[in-house]
Amino acid sequence: DQQVKQNSPSLSVQEGRISILNCDYTNSMFDYFLWYKKYPAEGPTFLISISSIKDKNEDGRFTVFLNKSAKHLSLHIVPSQPGDSAVYFCAARVYGQNFVFGPGTRLSVLP
Amino acid sequence: GAGVSQSPSNKVTEKGKDVELRCDPISGHTALYWYRQSLGQGLEFLIYFQGNSAPDKSGLPSDRFSAERTGGSVSTLTIQRTQQEDSAVYLCASSFDRGNTGELFFGEGSRLTVL
Numbered sequence: 001d002q003q004v005k006q007n008s009p010s011l012s013v014q015e016g017r018i019s020i021l022n023c024d025y026t027n028s029m030f031d032y033f034l035w036y037k038k039y040p041a042e043g044p045t046f047l048i049s050i051s052s053i054k055d056k057n058e059d060g061r062f063t064v065f066l067n068k069s070a071k072h073l074s075l076h077i078v079p080s081q082p083g084d085s086a087v088y089f090c091a092a093r094v095y096g097q098n099f100v101f102g103p104g105t106r107l108s109v110l111p
Numbered sequence: 112g113a114g115v116s117q118s119p120s121n122k123v124t125e126k127g128k129d130v131e132l133r134c135d136p137i138s139g140h141t142a143l144y145w146y147r148q149s150l151g152q153g154l155e156f157l158i159y160f161q162g163n164s165a166p167d168k169s170g171l172p173s174d175r176f177s178a179e180r181t182g183g184s185v186s187t188l189t190i191q192r193t194q195q196e197d198s199a200v201y202l203c204a205s206s207f208d209r210g211n212t213g214e215l216f217f218g219e220g221s222r223l224t225v226l
Contacts (some may be wrong), residue, residue, distance in 0.1 A: 011145060034214055034215070036215075036217075041219075042220075043115070043202055043204075043217035043218050043219045043220055044154070044215075044217045046216070046219070047212040049214055066153070070112035089153065089154060091154075091215075095150065096161070097159070097167065098144060098156050098159040098167055098169075099144070099156070099168070100156065101146070101153055101154035101156070102153060103142055103152065104153050106152075
C-alpha cells in the first residue's frame with residue numbers, strides 16, 4: 001500500500017504559467033516533507049521542504065503548501081520555465097525514520 | 112568532492128553473479144540511505160543507516176541484498192546471485208539530520224543491468 005501518492009503521472013504546462021504538482025499521503029505520523037526534481041541520468045536534487053508545523057513554505061518560484069487535515073501537499077512553480085521540465089517526487093517521513101517517496105510526476109513545460 | 116559519490120556509474124553483469132555498489136557520502140553526514148529506481152518506477156527504499164544505530168533494513172527485497180557502512184562513512188550495497196529483476200538505478204543519499212530537518216543529498220546513481 002503506497003503511503004505517498006502522486007496521482008498524476010504527467011503534467012503539461014505552458015511556459016510562464018503556473019505548474020501545480022500534487023501529493024497525497026496516508027500516514028498521519030509524517031511530519032516532514034520534501035520535493036525533489038530529477039532529470040534523466042542524474043540523481044534527484046532537492047527543491048523545497050516543509051515541516052508539519054507549517055502550512056506554507058516559499059523559495060523563489062517554488063511554494064509548497066501543506067494541508068494536514070486533508071493529508072495533501074502541493075508544489076507550485078510560478079512562472080514555469082522550460083528548464084523545469086523534469087520528474088518531480090514528493091517524499092515524507094516520520095521523525096527518525098526513512099523517507100518514503102511518491103512515484104513521481106513528469107512535468108513538461110512547453111515553450 | 113563535495114557531493115555524494117557513487118561507483119560504478121554503470122555495471123553490466125550476468126545473471127547469477129554478485130555485484131558491489133559503493134557510496135561515499137558527504138563528509139559529516141550522519142544518515143545514509145539506499146534507494147533504487149526501476150525503469151518507469153518511483154524511488155523504492157532499500158536501507159537506512161543513522162549514526163551508530165542499527166540500520167533499517169525493512170526495504171531490502173530479498174536476502175540476496177545486504178549493505179554495510181564502515182566507520183560511519185562509506186557504504187557498500189551487495190547483491191548476490193543477481194537476477195534480471197535487479198536491473199535498476201541504485202541511488203545513495205546522505206543527510207545531516209538536525210532534529211526534524213535535513214534534506215537528502217543524492218548521488219548520481221549506479222545503473223545496474225543484469226543480462
